[in-house]
Amino acid sequence: MxxxxxxxxxMGNICRSPTAHxxxxxxxxxxxxAQWVNIDSAGTHNYHPGSPADARSQHHALKRGYDLSDLRARQITDSDFETYDLILAMDWDNLALIQAACPDAHQGKVRRLTEFCQRQxxxxxxxxxxxxxxxFEQVLDLVEDACEGLIKHVKGHAK
Incomplete structure (x- = not known):
């Protein structure tokens, strides 16, 4: 594989994207x-560089068994467009910002996370x-559903 x-x-890489991560x-x-899939998260804005995920995100995630304590905020970089196979935005505004910054050759990598939802x-x-x-609970509901669909996508694309 x-x-x-x-x-x-x-936007800031402290709530939604670290939760999805x-x-x-x-x-x-x-x-x-885990040995075949590389995962990271970033923000379109550099509001919280090096900061941990929002305490509320961490609290609600931990209640469902997800530990976000090691994740730190960073801003998306130009090299990310080359590095990642899939760049998943949480909403329309961030999708537009990512698409505007993304080189034409990598536009196909940029999508919305909710495209992978199966139930929501x-x-x-x-x-x-x-x-x-x-x-925060709604974020987790959507993210869990989308990530289940994303697992299927990854299994279909990783050979």
């Missing part, structure tokens, strides 16, 4: 794919930053 790399991207990392490990019907993973507990 050849390696496959995925980058999850939101942690959830997908756990699913990849559970499926025995949402075009985006909404930003929970100014929401209460329910916002």
């Amino acid at each position: 050849s390696s496959y790399s995925i980058l999850f991207v939101c 942690g959830v997908f990392r756990q699913m990849v490990t559970d499926q025995g794919l 019907d949402s075009p985006v993973v909404p930003d929970p930053y100014y929401c209460g507990d329910q916002g």
Whole structure:
């Protein structure tokens, strides 16, 4: 099996993208794919460089068995477009920012995470930053569903 790399991207890389990073990392490990799948997350903005995931994201993720404590925020870089096989935006605004920065040769790598949802019907993973507990739980519901679909996608593309 050849390696496959995925980058999850939101605005500041402290809520949605580290949640997706942690959830997908756990699913990849559970499926025995960790040695073939490279996972990272980044933000379109450099608001929180080096910061851990938002405490609320960590709390809600940990309640479901996902540890985000080692993840640190960073901004997407030009080299990411070359490095990653799939760059997954959490919403329309971040998708547009990523597409605007992405070289034409790599545009096909840029998609929305929710395209991989199997049960949930949402075009985006909404930003929970100014929401209460329910916002973070909704993020996890969408991310878990999308990551299950993403596992199927990875298995289909990794040879």
